[in-house]
Amino acid sequence: MRPTPSYEQRLATARLLHRFNFGPTPGQYADLLARGLETTQSAVLEHGLVDPGLDSVAPLVLANLGPFPEGNTAASTAFWNTIESDSTKLVMWWLDRMAVSRYPLTERMTWFWHGHWATSISGVSYPLTMQKQNNTLRTHALANFADMAKAMVVDGALNVWLNNNENYIQSPNENLAREFMELMTLGVNKFTQHDVTAAARALTGYSTNQSNGAVTFIPKQHFSTPLVILGTKSKLNAESFASLVVSKDENARFITDRLWFRFVSGTTVAPASLGGSFASRDISSLVSALVHSPAWTNSANALVKSPVEWFIGACRALKMRPSTLDAGDTQWVLSQMGQLPFNPPNVGGWTYGQAWLSGVSFQYRFELAQSLVAKGDLAPLSVPKSKMVQACADWLGVPDWSRRTASTLAAATGSPSELAILALLSPEYAVSA
Amino acid sequence: MINCEFDRRKFLQWTGAGLFAAMSTELSFESLASAASDSPLPANTPILVLVTLYGGNDGLNTVVPFTDPVYESARSNIALSSSQLLPFTDSLAFNSSMPSISALYGQNQVAIVQGVSYPNPSLSHFSSMAIWQSASLTGLSSGWIGRWLDTQPHNAFNAIGVGSVLPPAFVGEKSVASMVDVSGIQLPWGPAASLLPRLGHSSSSDVALEAAAATSITDLFSTASLLGPLVPTSPTGSTLGQQLSLLSTLINANVPTRVWEVNLSSFDTHTGEQLDQNALLAEVDAAIGAFMTSINTGTRANDVTVMIYSEFGRRVGSNASDGTDHGTSAPVLLIGNQVKGGLYGEQPPLDALDVNGNLQVTTDFRAVYGGLLHDVLAAPVSDIIPSWNTALSVH
Numbered sequence: 049m050r051p052t053p054s055y056e057q058r059l060a061t062a063r064l065l066h067r068f069n070f071g072p073t074p075g076q077y078a079d080l081l082a083r084g085l086e087t088t089q090s091a092v093l094e095h096g097l098v099d100p101g102l103d104s105v106a107p108l109v110l111a112n113l114g115p116f117p118e119g120n121t122a123a124s125t126a127f128w129n130t131i132e133s134d135s136t137k138l139v140m141w142w143l144d145r146m147a148v149s150r151y152p153l154t155e156r157m158t159w160f161w162h163g164h165w166a167t168s169i170s171g172v173s174y175p176l177t178m179q180k181q182n183n184t185l186r187t188h189a190l191a192n193f194a195d196m197a198k199a200m201v202v203d204g205a206l207n208v209w210l211n212n213n214e215n216y217i218q219s220p221n222e223n224l225a226r227e228f229m230e231l232m233t234l235g236v237n238k239f240t241q242h243d244v245t246a247a248a249r250a251l252t253g254y255s256t257n258q259s260n261g262a263v264t265f266i267p268k269q270h271f272s273t274p275l276v277i278l279g280t281k282s283k284l285n286a287e288s289f290a291s292l293v294v295s296k297d298e299n300a301r302f303i304t305d306r307l308w309f310r311f312v313s314g315t316t317v318a319p320a321s322l323g324g325s326f327a328s329r330d331i332s333s334l335v336s337a338l339v340h341s342p343a344w345t346n347s348a349n350a351l352v353k354s355p356v357e358w359f360i361g362a363c364r365a366l367k368m369r370p371s372t373l374d375a376g377d378t379q380w381v382l383s384q385m386g387q388l389p390f391n392p393p394n395v396g397g398w399t400y401g402q403a404w405l406s407g408v409s410f411q412y413r414f415e416l417a418q419s420l421v422a423k424g425d426l427a428p429l430s431v432p433k434s435k436m437v438q439a440c441a442d443w444l445g446v447p448d449w450s451r452r453t454a455s456t457l458a459a460a461t462g463s464p465s466e467l468a469i470l471a472l473l474s475p476e477y478a479v480s481a
Numbered sequence: 482m483i484n485c486e487f488d489r490r491k492f493l494q495w496t497g498a499g500l501f502a503a504m505s506t507e508l509s510f511e512s513l514a515s516a517a518s519d520s521p522l523p524a525n526t527p528i529l530v531l532v533t534l535y536g537g538n539d540g541l542n543t544v545v546p547f548t549d550p551v552y553e554s555a556r557s558n559i560a561l562s563s564s565q566l567l568p569f570t571d572s573l574a575f576n577s578s579m580p581s582i583s584a585l586y587g588q589n590q591v592a593i594v595q596g597v598s599y600p601n602p603s604l605s606h607f608s609s610m611a612i613w614q615s616a617s618l619t620g621l622s623s624g625w626i627g628r629w630l631d632t633q634p635h636n637a638f639n640a641i642g643v644g645s646v647l648p649p650a651f652v653g654e655k656s657v658a659s660m661v662d663v664s665g666i667q668l669p670w671g672p673a674a675s676l677l678p679r680l681g682h683s684s685s686s687d688v689a690l691e692a693a694a695a696t697s698i699t700d701l702f703s704t705a706s707l708l709g710p711l712v713p714t715s716p717t718g719s720t721l722g723q724q725l726s727l728l729s730t731l732i733n734a735n736v737p738t739r740v741w742e743v744n745l746s747s748f749d750t751h752t753g754e755q756l757d758q759n760a761l762l763a764e765v766d767a768a769i770g771a772f773m774t775s776i777n778t779g780t781r782a783n784d785v786t787v788m789i790y791s792e793f794g795r796r797v798g799s800n801a802s803d804g805t806d807h808g809t810s811a812p813v814l815l816i817g818n819q820v821k822g823g824l825y826g827e828q829p830p831l832d833a834l835d836v837n838g839n840l841q842v843t844t845d846f847r848a849v850y851g852g853l854l855h856d857v858l859a860a861p862v863s864d865i866i867p868s869w870n871t872a873l874s875v876h
Binding site: 211214215216218219220221222223226230231236237241244347350351352384385386393394395396399401402403404405406407408409410411412414417418421422448450451452453455456459460463465466470473474475476478479481 | 535536603604605606607608637642644645646647648649652657659660661662664666667669671672673674676677679680682683684685686687688689690691692693694695696697698699700701702703704705746749751752800801802804806807836837
């Protein structure tokens with residue numbers, strides 16, 4: 049028989065499950081605690097396997113709705129209604145995938161990359177075009193970053209969002225060029241305005257069909273003269289520009305830092321050694337290095353769960369499929385909390401840390417917890433009252449309750465549903481401490 | 482007019498005896514429920530309202546140097562025509578989407594600080610907004626209002642933002658501001674609500690973020706109890722109009738809050754700028770006009786100062802998609818009955834640009850903050866803004 053898991057093991061196991069797998073399913077935390085940290089590390093890294101959870105989510109097929117309608121007619125009303133209902137389907141489809149996946153790392157990484165290549169349907173309009181980008185992010189989520197960058201620089205949604213459809217030789221539009229380097233590949237202050245100007249020229253000649261995201265290269269509209277970017281002079285198109293940028297050492301540091309910041313710590317700095325695991329730009333190697341890093345027992349590495357991460361964690365614990373909730377209400381509450389998928393606030397992506405922890409946000413979280421628990425599976429709390437509080441920690445993947453929360457939950461053992469709501473709202477569950 | 486006694490009674494009815502008993506050990510409900518009636522913001526206490534325009538508002542099409550030939554030649558596809566201008570000097574005009582602010586300027590209630598940015602301006606939205614909101618060029622993670630909060634006794638009402646996501650300016654080292662939502666803010670009710678306040682207690686085992694999560698719960702109860710009844714449940718008007726309408730209600734109810742924040746996004750006009758920016762400025766103008774009318778006819782007319790700012794202005798030369806790329810300095814507008822209206826600082830010349838074709842910086846934004854810290858918040862400037870003590874006063 050193994051010894052009782054130490055607090056460090058409880059902490060590390062909880063962090064790995066919450067941060068890489070959207071939180072444990074019922075019984076999973078206790079099971080992995082019994083099997084040890086190495087097993088946990090392997091378990092959270094599982095991906096690419098046949099996934100009966102994902103297979104249970106019906107594929108979402110969206111139609112190409114074509115150009116925006118002219119005028120204010122019955123047809124235009126129908127068009128916008130379809131845009132809205134397709135958009136709802138897309139959001140719920142993705143939330144379902146996150147919640148039911150048996151090996152959630154791919155969905156979790158897709159979610160990370162969505163925030164990284166932050167594109168909003170508010171600028172793109174078409175759910176189909178957003179779904180294409182989502183599938184591209186999923187395809188490359190754990191593959192090679194150089195390939196991802198090449199695919200994304202000619203992604204239709206990103207091109208519409210960052211105005212590359214209006215980037216011409218005669219007068220470049222710098223939006224995609226700048227944000228691609230600053231926010232997506234190199235980081236701020238790693239390039240000059242001259243590089244931006246040149247990069248914008250490298251990105252000319254790409255025309256996006258907004259309604260289906262198809263990008264067409266038009267050679268005669270492309271600036272074909274050699275350009276100097278980041279000190280290298282060469283003829284460049286969008287893909288070779290992306291390759292050039294990704295080949296720079298700054299790219300390894302930047303992507304490593306971004307993953308560290310979102311998965312490990314908002315306060316400590318990524319160790320330089322991590323860069324080595326990303327030398328070939330293989331994302332799965334970098335993620336594996338993070339999972340195997342010694343950071344998980346460092347108490348400084350606490351993170352706030354974003355609203356979607358919190359919501360999906362609760363769904364997984366309660367065996368709830370998000371689409372069984374009212375889709376309109378769910379989207380409304382997520383958007384009030386500041387995090388509706390496919391709607392990042394701007395190209396910088398989602399906020400982080402304490403910004404999520406306002407009283408107003410808590411008000412919506414409470415509403416959501418009530419409706420989730422009303423429909424969710426509370427079987428893990430079917431234990432004697434004296435064991436319920438600890439059972440709740442083991443169920444939700446909480447290393448330890450504070451005295452405050454333990455005593456509050458103890459006062460609620462008469463009602464498992466109230467106890468579950470309170471546990472989901474506790475500071476220990478809001479934060480991956 | 483808001484009757485605070487009525488709201489207090491209503492509040493006490495809502496909470497019910499059970500909840501009252503559960504919370505009374507944690508919070509003084511009496512003091513919370515009656516904060517506005519028993520501890521209202523004392524008369525003549527200055528109030529600061531920050532209006533953040535996210536995305537980089539084009540200063541040159543907001544306060545327009547319309548007689549400068551470069552204005553027309555550098556941006557021929559987006560230059561405003563004479564019918565789109567409201568001149569207020571021989572060489573400067575408001576965008577005609579701003580009739581209310583123009584009228585307030587005529588009443589000497591608008592200070593325009595020209596050419597505002599900081600040394601070596603960043604063309605990155607995120608770096609630049611971080612610099613503005615932290616008031617630090619070196620990457621301080623706390624916000625300038627957050628650091629002011631750190632100097633105050635903790636009180637959920639000291640600074641309040643509208644929305645649910647805290648703006649970086651409002652996050653301090655030790656304290657954060659509270660938020661209210663235009664869609665309403667109400668005391669939690671229903672299953673588990675009566676035990677919720679206990680989750681807001683601090684615990685010695687909390688890490689900093691857990692402590693912050695606990696505080697947010699307590700802050701919800703305190704703000705919802707006081708402000709909830711004052712927030713209209715079905716707001717009308719534009720995004721910013723709703724936010725500022727809520728603010729005027731709360732300010733006129735003497736809520737004990739010194740700093741407020743509202744914001745509007747979508748100023749990143751890389752394409753089709755005239756249409757988009759004119760509509761956005763019209764929204765700002767209508768919202769500010771209604772807000773100032775409400776404030777100026779109430780008891781707080783002499784207390785309120787509004788600051789409207791963005792993370793940067795935009796390139797002098799327009800692009801071919803009838804928009805502008807990221808730029809540098811831009812005017813900051815300060816509005817209020819006690820503001821000494823007029824022009825401050827210098828308009829950067831349009832024919833002496835930096836290597837990227839951007840305007841020079843003639844005023845450091847920290848001087849504007851310095852003035853506000855001194856005149857509005859009565860705080861020592863250098864305590865809040867590291868290595869800085871210049872104050873540009875508009876009061």
